[in-house]
Amino acid sequence: MLFEKHRKLKLTKPEMAFIVGTRVLFASGVTMLAAGLVPAPIRRVVGIGLVAIGAVTTIPAVRTLVKA
Numbered sequence: 001m002l003f004e005k006h007r008k009l010k011l012t013k014p015e016m017a018f019i020v021g022t023r024v025l026f027a028s029g030v031t032m033l034a035a036g037l038v039p040a041p042i043r044r045v046v047g048i049g050l051v052a053i054g055a056v057t058t059i060p061a062v063r064t065l066v067k068a
Contacts, residue, residue, distance in 0.1 A: 009065065019061045026054025 011019070029050025032043055 011064070015064050018057075019064060022054055022057040022061045024054075025050050025057065029054055 029047045029052070032038065032047035032050060035043070038046070
């Protein structure tokens with residue numbers, strides 16, 4: 001099946017922190033865009049910025065996972 005083969009990844013603490021950080025930035029941006037707690041212009045700017053940073057840093061994060 002699809003999940004029959006398991007691999008153990010060996011990541012250092014900084015690598016793991018980087019990967020988790022990229023996911024946090026992306027999720028924060030999406031949440032900021034969806035939430036109505038902040039005025040719309042500020043919400044859009046900050047939300048799009050966080051999503052963009054999270055998306056751009058996903059590429060190095062994936063490379064780190066593939067390398068591990």
